Amino acid sequence: MSFERISDESIAHYYESIRQQADAxxxxxEHFTASPRVRERADKLREEMIKRRLQHSPINWPS
Numbered sequence: 614m615s616f617e618r619i620s621d622e623s624i625a626h627y628y629e630s631i632r633q634q635a636d637a638x639x640x641x642x643e644h645f646t647a648s649p650r651v652r653e654r655a656d657k658l659r660e661e662m663i664k665r666r667l668q669h670s671p672i673n674w675p676s
Contacts, residue, residue, distance in 0.1 A: 624661055624662060624667065625668075627658055629670075631654070635674050644675065646674065
């Protein structure tokens, strides 16, 4: 996935959306973020955020 044309704000928003869904999954014992694809996408977004030096909170994945 290439992030070259995506703004900092869009990357941060997308990552934050995944983080919030993982929080909701943990609280409600749901599994929307259980897919390996979701975690892979979040990892790639996190790597890009680190590269761009953007602030972000870690994702606490449901078990």
